[in-house]
Amino acid sequence: MNQPILLIMFFALGVGTCFAIILRTRLIKSESVKSLGAVSNTLQSFWLRRSSRAYQQQARYALSGFMETLAMLLSAGYPLMSALQRIASTPGSPNNPLMCEVREVLRRTRTGESLTDALQKLRAALPGAEIAMFVSLLVQANHHGGRLAELLNHQAEVRRQQIAEEIETRAQEAPVRLLLPLIVFIFPATMLPFIGVILGKLMWQI
Secondary structure: OHHHHHHHHHHHHHHHHHHHHHHHHHHHHHHHHHHHHHHHHHHHHHHHHHHHHHHHHHHHHHHHHHHHHHHHHOOOOOOHHHHHHHHHOOOOOOHHHHHHHHHHHHHHHHOOOOOOHHHHHHHHHHHHHHHHHHHHHHHHHHOOOHHHHHHHHHHHHHHHHHHHHHHEEEHHHHHHHHHHHHHHHHHHHHHHHHHHHHHHHHHHHH
8 A cells, every 4th residue: 555545544543533532522521511510400409498498497486476576566556557567667676587578568568469469479488387377367357357466476375385396306306316427427437546456456467
């Protein structure tokens, strides 16, 4: 075979090899980017779920105090809307999720939305049995009246007892949850020196 033909063949082979390497590198980078994107999306969705749960839990914990304050104002003769506005506008009032959603309810009513519709949106923003019960009481009182202050005081006391039981249950579960980190991290670290001594003796005997 002539030398020019061999040179052309080697040149074509080299170009093809370089092209294959470049293509493979780009494919690997593309797969890496896709993998990183999938991991990022998973972490983002996990964080959003955790944030949503924490947001709802803070609202649940703030509910009993809010109901007691609202009941006190209603007993003093405030109408429901005036009592809500008084709580939301009080200087130094807590800026918890429940208070933020109540302020959003008041903002919607100022733009012409009915109190019932605004409260239903609060229930959608904070899904949960306790918030649903609270919204139902307010809606019923807004439409039909009734002894809302007494009901709120009763529900606030029930909610406080539930929170106390939750805290007690978590305190009892805490030692059990600590066992796994102890087994995985602490115990192996304390056993390493003994294992090293035993292995050293075995190797010395061999």
